[in-house]
Amino acid sequence: MLARTNIINDAIHQLFDAVGAISVQGYDEERKVVYWNEGSEALYGYSQAEALGQRIEDLIIPKPMRDIVVSAHTDWLNKGIEIPAAELTLRSKNNDDVHVFSSHVMFTNQNNEKEMYCIDINLADLKDAQAQAVFKESMLDVVLKATPDIFFLLADDGLILDYYASNKTKLYLPPNEIIGKNMVGILPPDVDKKFRLNIAKTVQNGGVTSFEYELDLPNGLTHFEARISHLSAYNQLVIIVRDITEQHKSAELIRQHAYFDALTSLPNRFLSLDRLSQMLKDAERNTEKTAVLFLDLDDFKKVNDSLGHEAGDKLLIEAARRLNLAVRKQDTVGRLGGDEFIVLLRTLNEDYNALDVAENLLTLFREPFKIDNRELILTLSIGIAISPENGTGASDLLRNADTAMYQAKEMGRNTYSFYTKEMNIIMLRRFEIEEQMHGALERSEFEVYFQPQLDVKSGRVTGAEALLRWHSPVLGNIRPDEFIPIAEQTGIIVPIGEFVIQQALQFLKLWENEHKGNYNMAVNVSPRQFRDNNLVSFIKESLHKEGISASRLEFEITEGVLMTGSSYIDATLTELHDLGIKLSMDDFGTGYSSLSYLRQYAFDVLKIDRSFINGITLNKEDCDLVKATIAMAHSLGLTVVAEGVEQEEQLTLLNKLDCDYVQGFFFSKPIPANEMIKFK
Structure with a gap:
């Protein structure tokens, strides 16, 4: 054993x-x-x-x-x-x-x-595994509590088995009513459809499916992104739902800045042209017409200059609102920039055409704008181009509408004009002039001519008017009435104006030295020059440099300068008058309120426009008007100059009417300095 x-x-x-x-x-x-x-x-x-x-x-x-x-x-x-x-x-x-x-x-x-x-x-390994499991479970619990996402565990048929939400205000149903419900039966129809389709897609194809949707919750409209993953081994689905409202707002803000005007919230140039391109495609497919209306607010700069940019912005916002009142929902009103707007008319017909819309717009703008307790009248110039007659591409149609708008400006503003090929020729000419004008001063293409002024009684030469001429090697001789407005609009008139003043004073000094006499020199000053802060100081320096008395210099002021009503105009005119420079009211009689300007400003000279001089020997009305004008001017202490004198009969009559000075082709056309120095 x-x-x-x-x-x-x-x-x-x-x-x-x-x-x-x-x-x-x-x-x-x-x-x-x-x-x-x-x-x-x-x-x-x-x-x-x-x-x-x-x-x-x-x-x-x-x-x-x-x-x-x-x-x-x-x-x-x-x-x-x-x-x-x-x-x-x-x-x-x-x-x-x-x-x-x-x-x-x-x-x-x-x-x-x-x-x-x-x-x-x-x-040991088991304990480590258990510890890891406990740690991971704890970590998962912390992560779930820290994450704003909502987690759902679903059966393949959409039945909600479990869920976790750290913020239960994002749930569509009360927390105690979720488990046991079917995800594709508890949401609004449009959202329900998205879940149904994407759940089926995920079960069939595997992988991860994502989509966005929105729900109207008690705290407001909320945007979500859902990601669905299929656990095929368990016949279950995991859905992670994230609140993307802030991202959606940011994206919408970026989109707003990219496609919409920040001030008026209208489509900007980019979006407007994109919509126009789409309209043209639709119109071509359906054999329909589309129209582009190019709009510019007349004299808008006066509002900014006189009332400030804040008032100008309010005016633009109200203008945008009125423009939207004149069109249908399927049409587009956009802002191209500044005071330029665009109206895109889709599907024109007999009952709805560009002419009716344009007239309606003009009517809407006749109602005064109420800005900061002021009533302002603002009118429109509208250019109209219609596809396919005036172009089939967005850029061509916009350019042609722009051309037509300039034609409306030339017609006197507060009106509309349809595009024609002749307009395009005019605009091409304008662009050529503007292109060649840049650098023309540096290339010495400008020259100052002089037209003599004579004393009516004695016939003696007392002075001259300085007139600018331009000879372009590319375009040839260009008329002042062509290039001066363009120079004014582009701002190039400021350095050109300084050139004219310098040349005029240099010639005046040479002229007086040559003839040992005293002469006056008249120089035109444009509205844009008055906005130059350096104008007065430049004139002072130029007078001092040439040693010319300020009393020998005369500035011709048109009504266009005075109509702005800007404070800087008043201040500059006062400074010039205080220097001793003469002020001349140019083109008297062609405006609407010249008499009020004579009372308001310290003028020394009044120039009667050539349009009245032409008829003084032909009809009594013109003669009476000139007679009354001379009498009125003399009663105000003003000297009178008649321009455009071309006949001896005109000179004789002006002498009888007590006109002081004259100039015109009867004596001399404008001539270069070398000819003027010899003129007697």
Whole structure:
């Protein structure tokens, strides 16, 4: 029997020795180690030699557990109460925690003594895995609480199995009513359709499907992005929903800046031309007509100059509102920039045509604008181009409408004009002049001519008017009435005007030195020059440089300068008058309010326009008007100059009417300086 027991123990030890991955220890009745395999050495760090003969509680049992272990071992020996298998945390040689699953068996050896064997399985990897799982679960919980997204777990048929939302105000249903509902049945019809289609698409194709939608929630319209992923192994869907309202607003703001005018909220040039291109394509496909109306607010600059840009902005906003009143929803009103607008008319017919719209617009603008407790009258100049007659491309049609608008300006403003080929020729000429004008001054293409002025009574030359002439090597001789308005509009008139003043004063000095006499020099000043802050200082310097008395210089002012009503005009005229420079009212009789200007400003000279002089010998009305004008001027202490005198009969009559000075082709046309110096 003893031999058999020894054989059993040896066999058990051989078995445990062969299983090095498992820790096995044997203990006698006093809990001393009688067996210690390689697995125990690896797990606890004690070699077999170190472990044999040592009590279990002294080797691997932590102090808090020692009494329990000793008591349990004793109860098994004396009372037969087995120690149950359990997870334990023991101690290694290095005093580290060792997590094991420990099972116990009891043998009786060859000496009829009981031995307990402990089989310990290392749970370190399992514990690490559990710790990782707990950590990940905690981390996931933190992430879910921190993220604003909403998570849904759905069955393939759309049934909501679970959800998580850190902000429950973003939920469409109350939180307690969500689980168990079907996602494709609880949302508004348009949103429901999107979910239904995208869920089916994701289940069929896999991957991730995303789409956007919006919901009207208690806190306002909210924009969402949904991402759907299919868990095919579980026949489930994960939907992540994110609030993208702010991104949507930012994108909309960017779109607004890119395609719409910031002040009026109308489509800008880019969007207007894009819509026009689309309209033209539709019109061509349907054999229909499309019209472009190019609009410019007449004299808008006067508002900015006199009332300020804030008032001007308010005026533009109100103008945009009125323009929208005149068109249908399918038409487009856009702002091209400044005071220029565009109206695109889709699908013209007998009942709705460009002419009716243009007349309606003019009528709408006849009503005064009420801006900052002021009533302002603002009119329109409208150019109209119709496709396909006037062009089939957006750029061509816009350009032709622009050309027609300039024609409306020439017609007196507050009207409309349809595009013609003749207009295009006029505009091409204008563009050529503008192109050649740049650099013309530097290339010495401008020259100042002089037209003599004579005393009516004595016939003696008393002065001259300086008149600008331009000979372009490319375009030839260009009339002043062609290039002066363009120079005014482009601002080039400022350096050109300075050139005229310099040349006029230089010639005046030479003229007076040559003839040892005193002469007057009349120079035209344009509205744009008056906006130049350096005008007065430049004149002072020029007079000083040439040694010319200010009383010899006369500035001819047209009604166009005075009509702006700007404060800087008043200030500049006052400064010029205080310098001793004479001020002349030019083209008197052609405007509407010249008499009020004579009372308002300190004029010295009045020039009667040539249109009245032409008829004084032909009809009594013109003669009476000139007679009355001369008498009125003299009563105001003004000197009178008649321009455009071409016949001796006119001169004789002007002499009888007591006109002071004359100029015109009867005496001399405008001539270069070298001829004027010899003129007597």
